[in-house]
Amino acid sequence: MSVHHEFPHRRPLRRPQPARPSQRVAVSGHHLARLAGRLTDRDRWLARMLYEHRVLTLNQIGQAAWPSSRAANARLLQLYTWRVIDRFQPFTARGSAPMHYVLDIAGARILAAEDGKDPHQLPYRHATAIGIAHSLTLPHTTGTNGLFTTLIARARQHGPSEELTAWWSERRCARHFGDIVRPDAYGRWHHQRAGTTEWFLEYDRGTEPLDKLARKLTAYHQLAHTTALTTPVLMWFPSSRREAGARTALAAAHHNLTDPDRVPVATTSTEAAPAAPHDPAAARWLPLPDSPSPRLPLATLTSAWPRLPPVSASTAADADSSGSDLHPPPPMPPQ
Structure with a gap:
């Protein structure tokens, strides 16, 4: 008697499992309008930081603006679901790497609107932003x-x-x-x-x-x-x-x-x-x-350096003509 007839209800091992449906929303005008009432000043600051500095880890984001990594992770999950940010976890030979975050499409469009910029003229592309996951840098x-x-x-x-x-x-x-x-x-x-x-x-x-x-x-x-x-x-x-x-x-x-x-x-x-x-x-x-x-x-x-002049009100890094780019974020998060 074949195994199939002896155990008619047994399923083959390692059967491919169906992909879990994504809970992330599609970026549309309606979605961006809803986000106007959901994003805090800290959320917007984080989006601008990710635009400016390309990628931050969960630990770094928690350091910078949240009371703990656990609290940061809970909010980051919401921002990820809303397409304000995207994430990836790079390979590491030992243990597991922390989650890394980059700016996503909804976040870029919101920042462009805040600065009165055309989002299509920003030097931002989602493929480039998430592509840092594979970068040697x-x-x-x-x-x-x-x-x-x-x-x-x-x-x-x-x-x-x-x-x-x-x-x-x-x-x-x-x-x-x-x-x-x-x-x-x-x-x-x-x-x-x-x-x-x-x-x-x-x-x-x-x-x-x-x-x-x-x-x-x-x-x-x-x-x-x-x-x-x-x-x-x-x-x-x-x-x-x-x-x-x-x-x-x-x-x-x-x-x-x-x-x-x-x-x-x-x-x-x-x-x-x-x-x-x-x-x-x-x-x-x-x-x-x-x-x-x-x-x-x-x-x-x-x-x-006794001959070093004191830091003046105007420095080499103050002359910023952003053009089509976004305004840089303040380094300290909002209270």
């Missing part, structure tokens, strides 16, 4: 963004005494300075007692030849003379060993500049502050040239 982008969301979390914890007052993405920096140099980000940090510090960030993952990294100082030197503004360059390395090797190459390149004071440089690594491995505000920065002084926190780093 994904770890670099999330690593850079994670430093700034850590600063936001610190500012939220310490109240008005510390604040991240500017955070520019790599894309925005490229639009303004890309003909000379392409920083990974620009930031400005205000400390109630120590004052304001601004910087260009170079986030290194250990893949770039050190001589090529050192040659960037020449480009920053040109930028300082072109803009007549002196902005420190902070370089973040993945290990103390990588930082030590880079400092040798950077010191030689810095010494050969026509006017080294126009390019203040400081370095750090993830291992430089074990108690706060991802906190740029911690006492972790070591200025060039080498000195016996200990590593400095971000707030007092400018004291290492």
Whole structure:
């Protein structure tokens, strides 16, 4: 007797299961109108942050604007269902990666409407936005963004005494300075007692030849003379060993500049502050040239460069003619 006749109700193993129906809504004028009464200021801020900085992880979003990752996850699920944001989970060899979020179609159209822009003229395409899931630059982008969301979390914890007052993405920096140099980000940090510090960030993952990294100082030197503004360059390395090797190459390149004071440089690594491995505000920065002084926190780093002018009301990153692009979001979330 065949197995089929003996067990007539048994189904073959590994039968393909039907796909679960998607609960995500279609983007239409009616849907966008309904969202007008559902989106909070924080939701809109998050959408603008994702447009500006391309991708943020669940942990980074929770750091920046929610009391916990669990609370963030609950709201993000709603925004995902409404097509304000999209998500993906990249492969990792060990454990599981956190969910990553990008801007979706409804979110882009809402931001365009807020700024009075034609959504079809924005440099936004959903395929490009979600395509970062397969990009080799994904770890670099999330690593850079994670430093700034850590600063936001610190500012939220310490109240008005510390604040991240500017955070520019790599894309925005490229639009303004890309003909000379392409920083990974620009930031400005205000400390109630120590004052304001601004910087260009170079986030290194250990893949770039050190001589090529050192040659960037020449480009920053040109930028300082072109803009007549002196902005420190902070370089973040993945290990103390990588930082030590880079400092040798950077010191030689810095010494050969026509006017080294126009390019203040400081370095750090993830291992430089074990108690706060991802906190740029911690006492972790070591200025060039080498000195016996200990590593400095971000707030007092400018004291290492006596000839550095104070941060002025107008800086190299303030001249923003957005054109068809969107206005950048404030780095701190709405209350």
